[in-house]
Amino acid sequence: MFYRENGQFKSTYREDQQILGIRQDRWFIFGLIAFALLVVPYWGSDYMFRAILIPFLIVSLAAIGLNLLVGYCGQISLGHAAFMAIGAYAAYNIVVHFPGLNFIVVLVLAGLVSALVGILFGLPSLQIKGLYLGVATLAAQFFVDWVFARVKWFTNYSSSGGVSTAPVEMFGWTIDTPMEKYVFILVVVMVFTLMAKNLVRGHIGRSWMAMRDMDVAAEVIGIRPMYAKLTAFAVSAFYAGVAGAMWGFLHLGSWEPAAFSINFSLNLLFMIIIGGMGSILGSFIGAAFIVLLPLALSQALPLLNNLGLKVDTAMASHLEFMIFGALIVFFLIVEPLGIARLWAVAKEKLRLWPFPH
Amino acid sequence: MRPRNIGDVILDVKNISLSFGGVKALQNISFDVKEHEVRAIIGPNGAGKSSMLNCINGVYHPQEGEIVYQGEVRRDMDTHHAAESGIGRTFQNLALFKGMSVLDNIMTGRNLKMKTGILAQALHLGPARAEELREREFVEHVIDFLEIQAYRKTPVGRMPYGLQKRVDLGRALAAQPKVLLLDEPMAGMNMEEKQDMCRFVLDINDEFGTTIVLIEHDMGVVMDISDRVVVLDYGRKIGDGTPEVVRNDPEVIKAYLGVGH
Ligand SMILES: Nc1ncnc2c1ncn2[C@@H]1O[C@H](COP(=O)(O)OP(=O)(O)OP(=O)(O)O)[C@@H](O)[C@H]1O
Numbered sequence: 001m002f003y004r005e006n007g008q009f010k011s012t013y014r015e016d017q018q019i020l021g022i023r024q025d026r027w028f029i030f031g032l033i034a035f036a037l038l039v040v041p042y043w044g045s046d047y048m049f050r051a052i053l054i055p056f057l058i059v060s061l062a063a064i065g066l067n068l069l070v071g072y073c074g075q076i077s078l079g080h081a082a083f084m085a086i087g088a089y090a091a092y093n094i095v096v097h098f099p100g101l102n103f104i105v106v107l108v109l110a111g112l113v114s115a116l117v118g119i120l121f122g123l124p125s126l127q128i129k130g131l132y133l134g135v136a137t138l139a140a141q142f143f144v145d146w147v148f149a150r151v152k153w154f155t156n157y158s159s160s161g162g163v164s165t166a167p168v169e170m171f172g173w174t175i176d177t178p179m180e181k182y183v184f185i186l187v188v189v190m191v192f193t194l195m196a197k198n199l200v201r202g203h204i205g206r207s208w209m210a211m212r213d214m215d216v217a218a219e220v221i222g223i224r225p226m227y228a229k230l231t232a233f234a235v236s237a238f239y240a241g242v243a244g245a246m247w248g249f250l251h252l253g254s255w256e257p258a259a260f261s262i263n264f265s266l267n268l269l270f271m272i273i274i275g276g277m278g279s280i281l282g283s284f285i286g287a288a289f290i291v292l293l294p295l296a297l298s299q300a301l302p303l304l305n306n307l308g309l310k311v312d313t314a315m316a317s318h319l320e321f322m323i324f325g326a327l328i329v330f331f332l333i334v335e336p337l338g339i340a341r342l343w344a345v346a347k348e349k350l351r352l353w354p355f356p357h
Numbered sequence: 358m359r360p361r362n363i364g365d366v367i368l369d370v371k372n373i374s375l376s377f378g379g380v381k382a383l384q385n386i387s388f389d390v391k392e393h394e395v396r397a398i399i400g401p402n403g404a405g406k407s408s409m410l411n412c413i414n415g416v417y418h419p420q421e422g423e424i425v426y427q428g429e430v431r432r433d434m435d436t437h438h439a440a441e442s443g444i445g446r447t448f449q450n451l452a453l454f455k456g457m458s459v460l461d462n463i464m465t466g467r468n469l470k471m472k473t474g475i476l477a478q479a480l481h482l483g484p485a486r487a488e489e490l491r492e493r494e495f496v497e498h499v500i501d502f503l504e505i506q507a508y509r510k511t512p513v514g515r516m517p518y519g520l521q522k523r524v525d526l527g528r529a530l531a532a533q534p535k536v537l538l539l540d541e542p543m544a545g546m547n548m549e550e551k552q553d554m555c556r557f558v559l560d561i562n563d564e565f566g567t568t569i570v571l572i573e574h575d576m577g578v579v580m581d582i583s584d585r586v587v588v589l590d591y592g593r594k595i596g597d598g599t600p601e602v603v604r605n606d607p608e609v610i611k612a613y614l615g616v617g618h
């Protein structure tokens with residue numbers, strides 16, 4: 001067995017505080033990054049970039065954002081796609097009014113706009129919890145849907161109500177092939193993942209988790225609930241906003257308000273439930289699941305038909321819902337911390353092997 | 358008897374009344390706490406002891422009275438101000454952060470001392486990193502002091518009850534409080550665990566000079582470690598003085614010591 005901690009001792013607190021404390025984890029992650037950055041771009045097909053990797057990465061980013069709020073800070077948001085919509089439309093308007101602005105700047109500004117709105121919709125969390133907060137965030141979703149469908153200014157008075165974007169440019173580089181989009185998104189997602197990891201291991205992350213686990217004790221320690229909750233809403237909405245802007249510009253290219261509907265919001269929630277609440281890794285696992293399952297099912301169709309089972313496309317999409325439903329119920333009841341938790345337990349067993357005590 | 362150098366009054370509770378609807382939890386309670394002393398609050402179940410601590414650190418807001426802390430007069434406390442001005446607290450029913458490790462629980466107790474902004478933390482810039490390491494070092498002292506080194510990375514929920522109580526104490530200690538409010542720190546412990554906890558409380562008092570306000574049911578413990586005792590019964594104060602005085606007070610004996618002791 002190669003995965004273990006035996007014989008790896010930490011002599012400084014700094015070593016102990018590393019994100020990837022175990023050598024094998026470090027190698028694995030660096031290997032994965034090298035593979036994703038150096039091998040995949042040459043080897044992947046356009047279909048793979050467009051249908052799998054790009055949506056997977058962007059949706060992972062949004063799921064991380066939602067996980068910071070729900071999994072780490074214990075607040076609920078049923079309308080997180082609304083913040084993606086805000087990011088997307090903010091980016092669209094910034095590009096319309098300031099053409100030629102570096103896209104990275106556009107992304108950051110879009111994230112900031114979304115963060116501001118996030119703070120606004122986070123205000124109810126100071127008074128209400130749980131189900132009632134859920135309903136308040138749902139109201140945010142419908143309000144935002146309504147605004148982008150009705151207020152023509154946001155869509156630059158386009159007659160159809162939809163908006164379309166030109167290829168993204170920065171530093172004289174035009175990102176137009178799926179491969180280039182993939183590389184750009186990958187780098188953005190890596191940077192934001194690292195930042196999320198840093199936040200949750202810093203004192204701000206601890207104050208979020210303290211609010212989640214025992215709010216009275218957190219207050220007694222001196223944590224301000226308002227600060228903890230609103231920063232969680234802001235950061236979470238920032239992530240969603242950046243993800244939304246990339247979804248609009250790099251994945252869809254042109255979109256209608258319905259692109260960021262309640263269905264999208266619920267999918268994000270499913271991702272973190274299945275992948276793992278309070279886990280960055282879990283956000284990726286959940287996103288992979290939700291993106292890949294429909295594809296896997298459609299691939300499996302001919303196979304099932306060959307086996308003599310008559311499954312048509314309609315049936316397959318029902319099957320998709322049934323599998324999601326079953327998994328969500330399973331994880332909510334049996335393992336609320338999701339696949340990431342199952343994975344962590346397995347790792348912990350291995351980690352001390354061969355001396356479990 | 359341990360050598361004592363009790364100082365001036367650091368906390369003065371004046372005419373506090375608190376009620377929940379019809380329930381009068383505290384009625385016109387006054388007492389003071391002197392610097393460096395161990396002050397016990399005793400009384401039967403439901404006497405209002407926990408409510409008293411909750412008023413002192415701003416979890417509850419009394420309808421009447423005032424609290425004078427370090428010379429500053431306040432109608433009532435708010436939790437943030439209490440924490441910031443050095444009032445620490447443990448809980449009668451464990452209130453640990455269940456999803457976090459022992460280390461993170463105690464680190465969170467140190468959060469007030471940590472000031473770097475969100476962006477610096479997200480980017481893990483020099484100041485944020487240095488701050489994290491510096492405070493970690495302090496927290497490690499707390500962990501050593503409480504002898505829970507072996508549990509550093511254990512999720513608190515998986516520890517035995519007695520050790521969870523220690524983590525609760527560690528979380529409060531991490532903020533280096535001037536006044537430490539302990540709500541039944543030894544409840545539900547066996548003899549040995551109680552002795553350990555007693556030793557920690559006395560060491561905190563001796564080594565750091567921390568003023569201690571302690572709620573405890575075990576009269577032996579109270580008589581052993583406290584300098585002065587307040588007795589509450591049904592929200593009223595019925596006794597106040599040294600352990601000897603209180604022990605011999607007829608009203609106290611009738612209301613409290615008489616039953617079951
Ligand atoms: N948050 C609250 N809401 C309503 N009533 C409360 C609340 N907190 C305390 N009380 C009431 O105030 C009275 C005093 O309670 P308190 O918890 O202060 O007693 P205590 O002396 O700590 O008792 P114990 O020894 O059981 O811990 C009780 O009658 C209790 O029911």
Ligand SMILES: [Mg+2]
Pocket residue numbers: 406407408449540
């Ligand atoms: Mg009590």
